[in-house]
Amino acid sequence: MSDANHLSEAEAANELMRLARQIAKHDKLYHAQDDPEITDQEYDALVRRNAELEAAFPDLVRADSPSKKVGHAIAASPLSKVTHEVRMMSLDNAFADEEVAEFVARVRRFLALDDATPIAFTAEDKIDGLSCSLRYEGGKLVRAATRGDGQVGEDVTPNVAHIADIPQQLAGDVPDVFEIRGEVYMATADFHALNARLMDEACSAAEAKGEALDPAKVRQFANPRNAAAGSLRQKDASVTAKRPLKFWAHGWGAVEGELPAATQVEMVERIAAWGVPVSPLFRRCETLEQMLAHYEEIGRLRPELPYEIDGVVYKVDRLDWQARLGFVAKAPRWAIARKFPAEQAETTLESIDIQVGRTGKLTPVGRLAPVLVGGVTVTNVTLHNRDEIARLGVRPGDRVVVQRAGDVIPQVVRNLTPDADRAPFAFPERCPECDSEAVNEEGEVDVRCTGGLICPAQRTERLKHFVSRGALDIDGLGEKTIDQFFALGWLESPADIFRLKHRREDILALEGWKDKSVDNLLASVENRRAPDAARLLFGLGIRHVGAVTARDLLKYFHELPAIREAAEKARSGDEDATSELTSIDGIGTAVVEALGDFFHEDHNCAVWDDLLSEVAPPRYEVETLDSPVAGKTVVFTGKLETMSRDEAKAQAERLGAKASGSVSAKTDLLVAGPGAGSKLKKAAELGIETIDEAGWAEIVKAAG
Numbered sequence: 001m002s003d004a005n006h007l008s009e010a011e012a013a014n015e016l017m018r019l020a021r022q023i024a025k026h027d028k029l030y031h032a033q034d035d036p037e038i039t040d041q042e043y044d045a046l047v048r049r050n051a052e053l054e055a056a057f058p059d060l061v062r063a064d065s066p067s068k069k070v071g072h073a074i075a076a077s078p079l080s081k082v083t084h085e086v087r088m089m090s091l092d093n094a095f096a097d098e099e100v101a102e103f104v105a106r107v108r109r110f111l112a113l114d115d116a117t118p119i120a121f122t123a124e125d126k127i128d129g130l131s132c133s134l135r136y137e138g139g140k141l142v143r144a145a146t147r148g149d150g151q152v153g154e155d156v157t158p159n160v161a162h163i164a165d166i167p168q169q170l171a172g173d174v175p176d177v178f179e180i181r182g183e184v185y186m187a188t189a190d191f192h193a194l195n196a197r198l199m200d201e202a203c204s205a206a207e208a209k210g211e212a213l214d215p216a217k218v219r220q221f222a223n224p225r226n227a228a229a230g231s232l233r234q235k236d237a238s239v240t241a242k243r244p245l246k247f248w249a250h251g252w253g254a255v256e257g258e259l260p261a262a263t264q265v266e267m268v269e270r271i272a273a274w275g276v277p278v279s280p281l282f283r284r285c286e287t288l289e290q291m292l293a294h295y296e297e298i299g300r301l302r303p304e305l306p307y308e309i310d311g312v313v314y315k316v317d318r319l320d321w322q323a324r325l326g327f328v329a330k331a332p333r334w335a336i337a338r339k340f341p342a343e344q345a346e347t348t349l350e351s352i353d354i355q356v357g358r359t360g361k362l363t364p365v366g367r368l369a370p371v372l373v374g375g376v377t378v379t380n381v382t383l384h385n386r387d388e389i390a391r392l393g394v395r396p397g398d399r400v401v402v403q404r405a406g407d408v409i410p411q412v413v414r415n416l417t418p419d420a421d422r423a424p425f426a427f428p429e430r431c432p433e434c435d436s437e438a439v440n441e442e443g444e445v446d447v448r449c450t451g452g453l454i455c456p457a458q459r460t461e462r463l464k465h466f467v468s469r470g471a472l473d474i475d476g477l478g479e480k481t482i483d484q485f486f487a488l489g490w491l492e493s494p495a496d497i498f499r500l501k502h503r504r505e506d507i508l509a510l511e512g513w514k515d516k517s518v519d520n521l522l523a524s525v526e527n528r529r530a531p532d533a534a535r536l537l538f539g540l541g542i543r544h545v546g547a548v549t550a551r552d553l554l555k556y557f558h559e560l561p562a563i564r565e566a567a568e569k570a571r572s573g574d575e576d577a578t579s580e581l582t583s584i585d586g587i588g589t590a591v592v593e594a595l596g597d598f599f600h601e602d603h604n605c606a607v608w609d610d611l612l613s614e615v616a617p618p619r620y621e622v623e624t625l626d627s628p629v630a631g632k633t634v635v636f637t638g639k640l641e642t643m644s645r646d647e648a649k650a651q652a653e654r655l656g657a658k659a660s661g662s663v664s665a666k667t668d669l670l671v672a673g674p675g676a677g678s679k680l681k682k683a684a685e686l687g688i689e690t691i692d693e694a695g696w697a698e699i700v701k702a703a704g
């Protein structure tokens with residue numbers, strides 16, 4: 001409460017006014033329009049803040065205080081109005097064990113019972129639906145109504161006719177008038193299916209009209225509770241009929257005739273016997289310990305339940321005691337809702353740090369003023385990437401709503417101070433670890449450090465990749481060894497691997513190394529002095545240059561320096577170099593850009609030069625099979641009749657030929673099917689040998 005007490009009276013009055021306005025706005029959105037703008041946790045936080053201020057400044061409690069109101073007036077509803085004979089109430093909330101204990105103590109004090117007298121309570125899950133009253137006369141359903149503002153609700157009699165859980169006629173002995181109260185809800189799976197269906201229907205409707213659909217404009221329900229409310233509160237009951245609604249009872253209102261029970265338990269059993277569902281988790285608790293244990297149990301079951309719940313409701317079991325306890329402003333004194341801990345909370349975003357992951361991804365991490373979320377103190381949140389920061393519009397100093405969902409890392413849900421006079425957060429353009437350029441490739445949300453080989457955040461990962469099976473494949477240099485050698489400062493870049501021989505004695509001095517194992521390691525390193533150029537290129541871990549791309553590049557250029565030269569030219573704007581690179585099968589602009597970026601960084605060039613001073617990959621040649629097309633460039637054009645274009649290309653590769661997409665002076669052979677056009681003409685002009693599909697089939701067959 002210290003917060004509340006630090007305010008002056010004028011400040012508190014101001015804040016109470018603001019809260020009343022805000023809460024009224026959200027009540028309307030939630031209760032009247034079934035379309036909330038904020039989460040229940042955020043809403044509950046506003047209500048609690050209001051209660052806190054009212055407790056600290058009792059004189060300032062407003063006539064229109066949110067603490068006195070139930071739901072929202074239904075003035076604007078198109079449905080007919082129903083005045084409730086017995087007011088429909090809300091429930092007080094508890095958020096901690098101590099608050100439940102305090103509730104029990106309050107009940108005891110009010111009833112003037114001594115500590116030795118046991119008070120039994122019922123406990124059941126608090127289902128997230130909307131309150132509904134069902135009035136039965138002579139056992140027959142005569143009227144169904146929503147809660148509205150507690151006094152006046154909406155008539156939904158025709159709507160509930162479609163809910164199978166709500167009998168039109170109760171079974172057995174029922175008082176003359178009996179008003180069952182409970183919750184209309186939608187199962188979680190049905191809620192998701194409904195949203196999917198609404199989207200489908202909107203798509204079909206748009207298609208029929210030949211219009212483009214903006215999915216963001218299609219009405220979707222925020223949660224099962226709003227889906228249930230929006231589905232029930234329909235002027236046209238045939239819409240409700242198509243919505244999968246359910247119901248269960250948790251209480252009653254008006255009764256004429258004798259009440260057929262003395263306790264909550266007996267009454268709930270009665271209602272169930274009449275044919276109306278009740279909570280399967282409804283229990284009687286003799287002690288506070290049992291009450292708390294059942295809360296824990298329901299919390300455990302919660303993820304598996306087919307419907308959403310937001311807490312547990314406790315009620316005094318004896319009905320004569322309930323009658324004595326009566327009501328306060330908007331809730332019974334004999335019941336309380338223990339809500340599950342807020343999975344969301346408000347706090348200040350103090351700073352935004354950038355972390356560099358092992359793959360070079362720059363991840364912004366928000367540092368928070370410590371805050372309790374769902375029972376855990378949270379100080380960090382992931383902000384995912386640059387776009388997410390822009391979407392949230394967050395900057396250091398903003399007030400934010402933080403959320404924990406399951407085991408997921410806490411996240412920022414919303415910025416509460418978007419308009420504050422602060423410049424947008426400037427996402428770094430250089431890696432905070434190594435100062436290399438950080439780039440954001442087109443079509444990608446992540447910003448990455450380009451300093452792969454020198455960036456401390458990425459180095460060991462890059463080294464592990466460099467020696468891995470698909471790359472240089474160096475035996476005996478496992479991940480642990482790399483981590484260890486790296487920590488000792490012996491391995492900074494790939495070239496250092498080839499200088500390990502100078503550290504023979506140092507390695508021997510380490511625990512676990514024997515002459516033989518060191519010899520084996522150094523031998524396998526020496527074994528790679530003349531590595532396969534494609535594996536070496538792949539091993540450098542340049543973005544977009546995977547094993548296949550590396551091979552494609554080398555099949556064309558044969559030597560690593562030629563690739564670097566072409567990439568540097570392309571980067572400096574040489575269009576011929578770019579089109580030469582992109583004309584290579586399998587090489588697109590993303591690869592060309594990634595290569596250009598790589599060689600644009602001096603430190604990468606230094607690592608590269610250093611490496612090539614240690615190793616000498618032989619000229620790369622495609623394994624030459626004994627085939628007449630080995631080493632040749634083949635182009636397929638026109639329609640192929642016995643195989644797909646992909647299969648033909650694969651055959652060519654298998655025979656050591658390069659399949660290309662376009663005819664140029666470098667083309668050796670054109671395979672032309674029916675319908676061949678410009679490529680055939682161009683090949684004729686260039687005097688390139690041309691054969692048909694059958695001719696190609698013979699070559700393939702001859703090669704075996």
Ligand SMILES: NC(=O)c1ccc[n+]([C@@H]2O[C@H](COP(=O)([O-])OP(=O)(O)OC[C@H]3O[C@@H](n4cnc5c(N)ncnc54)[C@H](O)[C@@H]3O)[C@@H](O)[C@H]2O)c1
Nearest residue numbers: 026027030036038039040043090091125126127131250313
């Ligand atoms: N997100 C928003 O903008 C927004 C706005 C307004 C209200 N809300 C939500 O609605 C709540 C306030 O609404 P409320 O006044 O209906 O209070 P409530 O939902 O916290 O509790 C009262 C209601 O619980 C229902 N209930 C469910 N299971 C029950 C059971 N087993 N026994 C008895 N009652 C049971 C009853 O219908 C009862 O009226 C807030 O706490 C918030 O979560 C959200």
Ligand SMILES: [Zn+2]
Nearest residue numbers: 431434449455
């Ligand atoms: Zn870096």
